[in-house]
Amino acid sequence: ALHLAQAEDGKGLDDFQKVYNAIAEKLRDEDEFDGYIGYGPNLVRLSWHVSGTFDKNDNSGGSFGGTYRFKKEADDPANKGLQNAARFLEPIAKKFPWISHGDLYTLAGVTALQEMQGPKIPWRPGRVDADEKDAPENGRLPDASKDGNYVRHYFGRFGFSDQEIVALLGAHCLGKTHLENSGYEGPWGAATNTFTNEFFVNLLNENWKLEKNDAGNEQYNSNKGYMMLPTDYGLIQDGKFKKYVEKYAKDQDAFFEDFKSAYVKLLENGIDFSKLGKAYVFKTLDEQDS
Ligand code: HEM
Ligand SMILES: Cc1cnc2ccccc2c1N
Numbered sequence: 001a002l003h004l005a006q007a008e009d010g011k012g013l014d015d016f017q018k019v020y021n022a023i024a025e026k027l028r029d030e031d032e033f034d035g036y037i038g039y040g041p042n043l044v045r046l047s048w049h050v051s052g053t054f055d056k057n058d059n060s061g062g063s064f065g066g067t068y069r070f071k072k073e074a075d076d077p078a079n080k081g082l083q084n085a086a087r088f089l090e091p092i093a094k095k096f097p098w099i100s101h102g103d104l105y106t107l108a109g110v111t112a113l114q115e116m117q118g119p120k121i122p123w124r125p126g127r128v129d130a131d132e133k134d135a136p137e138n139g140r141l142p143d144a145s146k147d148g149n150y151v152r153h154y155f156g157r158f159g160f161s162d163q164e165i166v167a168l169l170g171a172h173c174l175g176k177t178h179l180e181n182s183g184y185e186g187p188w189g190a191a192t193n194t195f196t197n198e199f200f201v202n203l204l205n206e207n208w209k210l211e212k213n214d215a216g217n218e219q220y221n222s223n224k225g226y227m228m229l230p231t232d233y234g235l236i237q238d239g240k241f242k243k244y245v246e247k248y249a250k251d252q253d254a255f256f257e258d259f260k261s262a263y264v265k266l267l268e269n270g271i272d273f274s275k276l277g278k279a280y281v282f283k284t285l286d287e288q289d290s
Helices: 013-029 040-051 083-095 101-115 148-156 162-173 198-205 230-237 239-250 252-268 285-289
Strands: 208-212 218-222
Touching: 013 040, 013 083, 013 101, 013 285, 040 083, 040 101, 040 252, 083 101, 101 252, 148 162, 148 230, 148 239, 162 198, 162 230, 162 239, 162 252, 198 230, 198 239, 218 230, 230 239, 239 252
Parallel strands: none
Antiparallel strands: 208 218
């Protein structure tokens, strides 16, 4: 059965906005991380990885239990590099001991996206810490060396449509690949910490060459120094995906709207929030300064 959301007792919008602000202020302070990309992209990746273990067939994994806090999950080779995001969040968890780990990991992703000028992401609390025995086994996160068919099959486990898959992968406009983490190398020049539709624009406009990188893995490189993973490139090799890539390359508003919906679905998969009120929409730091 689905996990029933149980919000942290007595906590409301103002309490969670305080957590948002603490994360957002720390993001601004610690801007030198990863060659001045900052922690934003890494936090977004953590929010996806803690949710991407979900399997709708037995409702295992997913963001509810906050089981990333256990070594069994954190040490999954697919999570290499996310120790930075986890370390970043430790003082936040200490300052707000009442928030569950699942709520913290997902709220951190929402905060990072909004502070990187992404869409407003409605967010609901209610994830409850589970035990280490509930942590999913390693191997549930995707393999970047594969093609579009693999990507469609992989996300089938979450019940995502072609449109939702393409929208979600638009998050690869953020940050970069690091050879020591994943065996893929992204050039510094192309790394960004602003949420836009340029992943789709680059996919369509650059002339991509398949090359072996220093780890012996094949990736697509462009003469402007951009890179794409084979799974990224699969979105333009597959005709059904490609039409959404073209839609989002032309219309950033449509991308923002569809990304928001798919990302909420990713973060909430496997959880029954029906007992809770409506979702919170947090103000960005800029909106509170004025
Ligand atoms: C087919 C599915 C996917 C594959 C194979 C994939 C693979 C990867 C790989 C290999 C990296 C580089 C990690 C590193 O070397 O540090 C990466 C980074 C990243 N991924 Fe994905 N990813 C997928 C889906 C997603 C989704 C659904 C999201 C979010 C909604 C996402 C967000 C990110 C972000 C923000 C980064 C940059 C992290 C950083 O700069 O530290 N990815 N991904
Ligand atoms: C431009 C681009 C393409 N693919 C990526 C995959 C993972 C992380 C970042 C990426 C990125 N900035």
